[in-house]
Amino acid sequence: MRAAWISIAALLLSASSRAQSFTFARDIAPIIYQHCATCHRAGEAGPFPLVSYEDVKRRAPLIAKLTRSRYMPPWLPEAGYGDFADSNRLTDAQVRMISDWVAQGAKFGNLADLPAPPRFTSGWQLGPPDLIVEAKQAFALPAAGTDVYWNFIFTPPIDRLRYVRAVEVRPGDKRLVHHAAIVVDRSHWGREQEKSPGAGFPGMELTNRRSVFDPDDGHFLFWKPGGAPYVEPDGLAWRLAPGDDLVLNTHLRPSGKPEQVRPSIGLYFTDKPQTRYPMLVQLEHDGALNIPPGARDFMVSDDFKLPLDADVLAVYPHAHYLGKVLEGYATLPDGKRKWLIRIPDWDQNWQTVYRYKDPVFLPKGTVVSMRFHYDNSAANVRNPNQPPKLVSAGNHATDEMGHLWLQVLPRAAGDRRVELDEALMKHRLEKYPDDFRAHMILGALLLARANAGAAVPMAEAALRIQPKDAEARNLLGSAFMGVGRVPEAIVQFQQAVALRPDFVNARFNLGNAFARSNRWQEAIGEYNRVLAAYPNDGLAKQKFAQALVQYGDALLKDGKRSEAAAQYGKALSLDPKNEAAKARLQNR
Ligand code: HEC
Incomplete structure (x- = not known):
């Protein structure tokens, strides 16, 4: 009963607005200035200007048609599925007004009603850059x-x-x-x-x-x-x-x-430094993106559970020509759904980043989801393959993609991206158990958290996937060092530098590993190579100096006093702040 009453009221409303007559000066110009002229003016992307009455009147029927079909202004998201800051969507009332105005003869109206035309800068929009x-x-x-x-x-x-x-x-x-x-x-x-x-x-x-x-x-x-x-x-x-x-x-x-x-x-x-650290979180399942020819509704999905409280600041959905309906939403811990975006008719030509008017808060445990639908039938006018053929994920225009990027800002103070990244990489391993990058990143995270024991199997798994990767050898070597398996670490670092002779980081690690094994000459050789590549590397100089002091101590034990002193002297010249070298030289 109530619904019927509302629809009658709506009918009455639209009937009364139809009776109203519209003019360019009073009703249409403000819409054109705000929603069209940004692109339709000299030097911008639009193929002709839409600013003056003459500009608009000349194309009035086309404008009515394209605003009705919502081809112009280009704005892909569906109303009511995310509240965006720079929305350029016309309201239904505005669309109707343009059509009615055109049907009524596209009259100018009173000059006195015409608002001042918008002012645009043709130069840098934010003023002179730094x-x-x-x-x-x-x-x-x-x-x-x-x-x-x-x-x-x-x-x-x-x-x-x-x-x-x-x-x-x-x-x-x-x-x-x-x-x-x-x-x-x-x-x-x-x-x-x-x-x-x-x-x-x-x-x-x-x-x-x-x-x-x-x-x-x-x-x-x-x-x-x-x-x-x-x-x-x-x-x-x-x-x-x-x-x-x-x-x-x-x-x-x-x-x-x-x-x-x-x-x-x-x-x-x-001059205000970064104090808040957002991260771009990508939902995707490219590995499942194999769209058979003729498929009208092929769906790709991904679901990721947030490990912490966070705000979503912006969203960037991305697909190529076959993408049709693109959806992103969040399921809150209490089961309620919060829409992040919905694009009912994707057109990659108008892809962009959408920023939320207000950050979208998602508590820890929220699941963010993407559901992308593809149309690989001949009926899809944007299908680059006629007749259609099998399309898979890839970086060419005729390949497909399905990515929903979210700019996620953890709520807690400080830089919390590591937690997010760890959860993302674990999720990645669920999708792709043989993913090299996920193993590497998880291994590096574990190592950074002083959990070398757990980093060893991660790095080993990465190496089973890419045995010739120098970074993975270096990671495994570092993990071995962390658990005291120094001889095995040396083997890994040696292989890393054999694979990539200019891999300075691995050389530095190799030098440290030799020093830990009292293999002084070999350590000195590696440190020298590091300093040849980075003569001003403070950390390398420090470590080198420390090793020289230990070498000196070893020489001293063998009674080689002057040779020991020479090492202490060298250490001090590398690192004038090395107190151990200073003390030993003074106590001679
Ligand atoms: C974001 C920039 C942008 C905005 C905003 C914009 N346009 Fe366009 N418009 C373009 C571009 C670029 C083209 C040419 C490419 C195309 O047709 O896809 C175009 C083409 C057109 C065409 C010609 C289409 C054809 O088939 O020849 C009309 C008419 C038009 N726009 C009207 C409008 C109107 C009316 C508005 C505002 C309600 C508007 N545009 C807002 C960028 C824009």
Whole structure:
């Protein structure tokens, strides 16, 4: 009864609004200024400006149609499934108003009603950046062909650790660059992909190399047309150290003529250091992503239980052409469901990061879930394969992906990402028992927690998967050292440096292991090699000096006094703060 009453009221309402007459000046201009002009103006991504009455009137029927179908403005999430800060969704009333206005003849109305047109900066949106870096080389985008995914590397010239509160991307011609994302690359993984230094490299997705635990990339650094750069609040600025690379992953579209694309980025620093540590948590099950041809509703799922209280700050769903319905939700410990996002009709062209208006609190024990549905039938207009064929996970546009990224900020004080990462890696092992990376990260975490006994089998498992991996040999060696199995540690470190002669870290460990076995000459040899590679490495000098003091003591026992003194002297010159060396030289 009540429901019937409501629907009659709704009918009456819509009937009365239909009778109302709308003008551009009073009703339509505010919508266009706020929701369309950001992209539809000179220099932006939209193919024509939509600012003046003439601009809008000329395309009025098309505008009515595309706002009704919700193709414009581009906004993928379904209303009511997550409350997003920069939502660009028109209300049903606004959509109806545009259609009615067009049906009524698209009248201008009274000039006095017209609000002032929006003011846009064509330069840097946040004002002059503290540092501007340009891509080393332009990329030559061909005139025609399929979309291109190209990565540019930037090395910001800074001389000390900086905290970045915002990064603004100026991609060049915005009609060519559809969207872009930055990955902080501290290990210079990107440079290894380049054919020549500065050339950049192809590839649709970036997965940062992370063999050992380094959760520093806890921020979404995403650019899309019409969007203002996001400014991190105090305490959330991210670390940029001298020598760190920023890799800009761009999605480019040929324009009909050959073009040169050369993006630049502007960095905005702050003196307020990072005090809160978010982490990007990825739900996925690429291993299950084998979509048979013709499948209309193929589902991929993942469920991860949070090991601590946390807030979700933002979400980034990602699939390629076959993704259709993308869902992310949380099941709270009391069984209630909290929606994180729902995209009813995925279109990878409009992918972006969605930030919540207010952080979404999820207590410890909450299960976060992804349910991604794919359509690999011929009826899917976005299917790149006609006729359809088997599609699996991969990094090419014709492969598929299914990732739901969440920016998760643990509630407790301090840096709690290790706990999150540990739970994630254990979850990964459940999905992929033969995963090398998960074994490595779990092994490194156990070792860092002084649980070398448990780290040994983890590192051994990693080595069964990749016996020729120098990092894994080094990890196993370190775990052996931790439990006092020094001779076995030496074997592992020796194999690590045999596999990778420039692996300084393993050499340093080998030097320490030799010193622990009183094999002084061999220890000295390794320390010397470490210092040849890193002449200013303070820790290496300290350890070297300690070893020399012990060597001196051993010589002294054999009565070789002057040779011992020589070692103490060398130790002191390496590390002037070595008290043991000082004392022994004075007591001679
Ligand atoms: C995020 C940027 C962005 C916003 C906001 C945006 N557009 Fe667009 N619009 C584009 C781009 C890019 C294209 C061309 C590519 C395409 O059609 O997919 C486009 C195309 C169009 C077209 C032409 C489509 C065709 O089939 O030729 C119309 C009409 C249009 N937009 C109207 C609007 C209206 C009306 C709004 C606001 C209610 C709006 N747009 C908001 C970026 C935007």
